[in-house]
Amino acid sequence: MNGDHEQLVGIVREHVRLHVALAEQPAAAIVAATVEHLGDEDDPERVEATAWPVVVEELTAHLTAQTGWPESTDSDRLTAAFRALDAVGIVARENFACCQNCGLGEIGAEVPQGRGVRGYAFYHQQDAEHAVEGDALHVAYGSFEGPPTVELGEEVAAALRAEGLTVDWAGDPNTRIRVPMSWRRRRVGRLAALPATVRDDLAVDVEVLDGWRGLHAPADGPTSAARLAGLHLPWLPAGARLRLTHAAASVVVRREGDALVGAYRDGGEARVGRYDGVELTRRLVDLPDGGDRIPGPAGFLEVTCQHSAGFEEDVPLDTAETLHLLRRMRPLSRDFLTCVGRSGDCVQTAWEPDGLWVERLDTSTATSVGRYATLAEVERVLTVLAGEDRSIVDELGGLETRRW
Numbered sequence: 001m002n003g004d005h006e007q008l009v010g011i012v013r014e015h016v017r018l019h020v021a022l023a024e025q026p027a028a029a030i031v032a033a034t035v036e037h038l039g040d041e042d043d044p045e046r047v048e049a050t051a052w053p054v055v056v057e058e059l060t061a062h063l064t065a066q067t068g069w070p071e072s073t074d075s076d077r078l079t080a081a082f083r084a085l086d087a088v089g090i091v092a093r094e095n096f097a098c099c100q101n102c103g104l105g106e107i108g109a110e111v112p113q114g115r116g117v118r119g120y121a122f123y124h125q126q127d128a129e130h131a132v133e134g135d136a137l138h139v140a141y142g143s144f145e146g147p148p149t150v151e152l153g154e155e156v157a158a159a160l161r162a163e164g165l166t167v168d169w170a171g172d173p174n175t176r177i178r179v180p181m182s183w184r185r186r187r188v189g190r191l192a193a194l195p196a197t198v199r200d201d202l203a204v205d206v207e208v209l210d211g212w213r214g215l216h217a218p219a220d221g222p223t224s225a226a227r228l229a230g231l232h233l234p235w236l237p238a239g240a241r242l243r244l245t246h247a248a249a250s251v252v253v254r255r256e257g258d259a260l261v262g263a264y265r266d267g268g269e270a271r272v273g274r275y276d277g278v279e280l281t282r283r284l285v286d287l288p289d290g291g292d293r294i295p296g297p298a299g300f301l302e303v304t305c306q307h308s309a310g311f312e313e314d315v316p317l318d319t320a321e322t323l324h325l326l327r328r329m330r331p332l333s334r335d336f337l338t339c340v341g342r343s344g345d346c347v348q349t350a351w352e353p354d355g356l357w358v359e360r361l362d363t364s365t366a367t368s369v370g371r372y373a374t375l376a377e378v379e380r381v382l383t384v385l386a387g388e389d390r391s392i393v394d395e396l397g398g399l400e401t402r403r404w
Contacts, residue, residue, distance in 0.1 A: 005050075008042060012050050013058065020058045021132045023185035024095065026193060027055050028231050029215055052227075056194060059187070066186050074181040077163040078137070079328060082121070083375075084159050086331035087355070089118040090141075090152075093330075096122040100140060108144060112332050115353060119143045119152045131183040136168065138176040148173040189235075189297075189321025190216050196230035196278045200287055204228065205245040209252070212240035215309055225281035233260055233277030238302060238314035249284040253277065255316065257342065258300055274316065299386030302340040306333075319386040323379055331356075339382055345391040349378050359402070360393040366404045371396060 015037055019030045034051040035044050082092035091110050097103035103124045111117050121141040123131075131137040141156045142148040150173050157167045157177055168178040204225050206218050218232045228244070236242065236255040243252050251262040255274060262270045262280035272279045275296050279289065299319030305312055307325055317325075322339060329335040329351060336350035338361075346361040348368070358378045359370025370393055373381075377396060384392050393399070 008046070008050055009054065011038065012047065013054050016051060016054050016058050018129060018132055020055070020062050020187075021183065021185065022095070022128055023187050023191055026190050026216060026231065027059055027195070028218070028227070030055050052195075059192075059194060062187060063192055066184070069184050069186070073184040073186070074165060075183055075185045076327075077165050078160075078179070078181065081159045081163040081165065083327070083329075083331060084162070085121055085156060086333075087351075088155075089116060089332070090156065091117050091120045091332050093120075093122040095125055095128045097124050099124055099126055103140060104142075110332070111144065112334070115332060117144065117332060121156045128183075131181060134183075137179040137181055137183075139179060140176050153177060186324075188324050189318055190231075191321075193231045193234070195224065195227040198226045198229075198278050200282070201226045202246060202281060202285060202287075204281055204284070207243040207245070209241040209243060210239055212237055212242075214312065216312075216315075218242070225278055229276075229278035229281065234274045234296070235315055235317075236260065236274070237312070238316075244281060244284070246281070246284040251280055251284060253280055258296065258316070299383070300342060301382070301386045304338040305336060307335050319383055322382055322386060326378060326382065327375070337382075339385060341385045341389045341391070343389050345385060345389070347381055347385055347391055347393060349373075349382075358393060358396075360391050368402045368404070369393065369399050370402070371399050 012034055015034050016030055019025055019033060025033065031048060031051045035047045038047045079094065082094055085092035091107065093107065093110060097106050103122050107120045107122060119142060121139055123137055123139050127138050139156060141153055143152060150171055153169065153171065153173055157169050160167050160177070160179060166180050168180060169175070202225050203222050205222050206220055206228065208217060208220055216232070216235055218228060233253065236253065238255060241252050241254045243250055250265045253260055253262050258274055259271050260274050260277050260280060264283070270280060270283060273296065297318040297320060301317050301322055303312070303315050303317045303322060305325060307329060326337060326349065329337065331351040333351065336348065338346065338348045340346045347358065348361055349356065349358040355372040356375060356378060357370060358373045358381055359368040361368050373396060381392055384390060
């Protein structure tokens with residue numbers, strides 16, 4: 001029996017380690033993907049029970065390792081190269097589709113309506129997995145109107161080289177571009193979240209109110225209070241609520257700024273920091289205060305955005321996760337970030353056909369003031385808004401006013 005369990009742990013760890021390194025899914029989603037991956041071969045409940053501690057171990061190891069990485073990794077340079085290609089009319093997508101054939105069949109749907117493009121470049125999921133395992137990455141490229149050309153391949157290769165990546169390509173338009181690299185994708189914000197550390201965990205039944213859905217939302221049903229408090233509650237959207245029930249006691253949790261507010265069935269109410277949500281569940285069973293409060297990461301913004309994982313509204317993000325989303329915004333897309341500081345200052349940024357636009361919104365006059373900016377300029381604007389609660393768009397100079 002022990003041998004059987006050890007074998008399952010090994011299989012689970014291999015799958016989990018891969019997805020932790022890919023850095024596309026948060027902890028709960030990796031567990032769910034592991035259950036789906038192995039569900040036909042083993043009991044799903046057994047797989048889930050095995051996967052949770054493995055995910056925590058592997059994610060903790062990843063977070064520890066990334067503290068020793070250089071400021072810019074090969075994976076960061078790869079993303080920068082793809083954004084540069086997008087900006088000049090080549091639709092560039094990372095970890096796109098499951099395989100080469102599916103990627104070729106689906107890349108056309110990525111072309112934004114009404115915008116002219118000159119070609120495409122992508123690597124698919126299997127390419128990314130091979131890169132995680134230490135192999136070179138292979139980038140496909142081509143035209144939407146004919147076979148791949150040498151000129152287009154040279155342009156893609158040049159963009160990769162411009163970011164400091166090594167390119168192994170002999171100029172054959174019938175071969176993909178080989179990129180030897182060290183795959184190192186950082187995890188920040190929700191992608192770095194771990195279950196809360198608690199002395200007395202308990203099971204709560206979750207009911208999602210007000211339509212919170214998506215990759216980072218909890219599922220309805222029973223779960224660990226520690227997992228809920230560590231993985232979900234800190235990012236509760238402003239318009240969403242959760243009803244948490246244990247035995248006959250229940251609490252409805254909402255978020256107000258950087259605080260979680262629990263309204264209990266007996267009429268009482270409690271307010272804690274958004275990283276201290278486990279305290280709201282402890283009161284369901286009259287457990288004593290858990291002790292020291294957990295300090296949140298630097299910066300705070302209410303963010304509404306459209307990005308590769310979908311649309312999100314009024315989600316609280318720290319500086320690091322906001323910048324992560326900014327750097328992965330796709331120029332040839334409808335991606336945008338609308339960020340509101342603690343005092344209500346609002347800054348919005350989006351890729352337009354002429355470049356990266358950043359603006360300060362004024363709802364009282366239905367106008368915005370802004371200009372096209374570099375990525376570094378927008379990073380500074382959002383960093384100051386998150387950390388100092390003030391907009392510095394006006395300090396950029398050369399602004400224009402737009403009416404809505």
